[in-house]
Amino acid sequence: MRIKVLGAAAGGGLPQWNCTCPNCSAIRLNQPHIKSSTQSQLAVTADDSAWFLINASPDLRQQLIDTPTLHPGPAKGFRNTPVAGIILTSADLDHVLGLLLMREFTPVRIYATRPVITILQKNSFFQMLDRLPGQSRWTEIEPGAPFDAGNGLTCTPIALSNNLPTYISEEDRASLNPTGATIGLILEDLHGARAAYLPALPSVSGPLKQLLSTCSTIFIDGTFWTDDELQRIQPGTPLARSMGHLPISGPEGSLATLRDLKNIRKIYTHINNTNPILQEQSSERRTIEDAGWEVAWDGLEINT
Template sequence: MKIKVLGSAAGGGLPQWNCNCANCAAVRRGDPGITARTQSSLCISENDRDWVLLNASPDILQQIRATPELQPARALRDSGIVCALVTDAQIDHTAGLLLLRERQTPLPLHATPSVWAELREGFPLGPMLSHYCGLDYREIPMNGRGFRIPGLPHTRFTAVPLSSAAPPYSPNRNRPAPDDNIGLLIENETSGAVVFYAPGLGQIDTPVREAMAGADLLLIDGTFWQEDEMMRVGLSTKSASDMGHLPQSGPTGMIAALGGLPDISGRAAARQRKVLIHINNTNPILRDDSPERRELDRHGIEVAVDGMTFCV
């Protein structure tokens, strides 16, 4: 099973179009210590031919141009993308669906009931795309049982409810339902390898901790370094927690959580890869030479970059 990082940044990307923070300014002036990134998305395949899109960012067209596997190669008009799965209804994870409207057949879309409701009402991608290719909705079960996706016959997915925030446009913004935000346990039944993908994570409860501990590869929320990061740089009055994200630093942050995972069948040992994804443009870990990056290095935690590939 192969997983490719299409985009590794949080909403807005790096540089964000209207931001002149230190990181965005450094990318614009060509600073070699920092790399531009598009908005968060993955794709996954068993055969390098049929690819499932995990979240569809507004940068999807740029990401397809950078990923030959997703480009047309078998017919006059086609794509390596066989279907899409979204983990929430955030704009930075769903707006890219609109840009796939030229597809010749309805795009199979795997989503939870609450997310599908948002995409029919609050952010009505479903009704809009019904005038183009259309969406073929496939419900993600929230009963703790695994499910399968066409094109990945030997891969088993399981939805894990996450404590995070519903989109700002949602009536559930301050009282999210259990299926407004999910992580994904992805198991390669051929190799036995397990991946846990959670780009938006506000708290680590027992089921999430167990999912993290049981994975060979973690692709986990890396949005903010500090709880008050956006306030410190004068870009928002909201904390990381207000926006549904667990910062990396601090006694209860992501670094501490990753270091305290229980050892389940040896998976939490040194061979487990821990990779931060969905990284906000203000986060100092984006700089290769920053003290914060060196601290991550000391803890064996990696920082995702566009194009990163994992074989599991």
């Protein structure tokens, strides 16, 4: 199984267009020891031919252009793609806006839970994915139920949160069953190699921790270093936990909670532009590296 990180940043990317935090400013000044990053996006293949996108970021067009293995093949016709499907972990905007880029008359299979499919199909924007009959092929998936995506890739959705995106109206909230609103994924190939992808992790239960211990590589929510990271920059903004993101630091943060996972490649991804781990020489970066963690970056490739 090959995994490519097409984007490692949280919503807004790095630098964020309206932000003058130390990290965004450092990027604009071309300072060393920090890399720019597009919004969170993963691609995975189990046969080096068919690729599956995990989510569809707003930066997807450029990410596909920057990744030659995801280019169409001239010998395969006028319009084609090695992208065999898209697996959504939520209906959050930074996970679904890239779907609108897939409207260019090429069939696309989209795997998502029932609340995510309901939310997106109700929005007229996403009807543009059906410019041809049957162009979008929606496939419902359920937390805890493995599904065969094809081409040697098996995926198991993991229920993480029933929190619906903030853009959902109160009327729609009342009518929706939110079960499976946010999921993680266990990815497995025919040889039994397993990886986990959890870009939005609100908490770590005992069963989840046990499941992660069966993987050779885990990509974990690294959005914020502290719970009040945004509030320190702009008072009145929400806490990390209230947004469904377990912070990295602290006695109950992901670094401490997952410290006893051994012999596993552990990678933080979906990293907010304000997070100090993005600075390669920061004390926070040294803390996670000393604990055996890595920071994802655009272009990182892993073979499991």
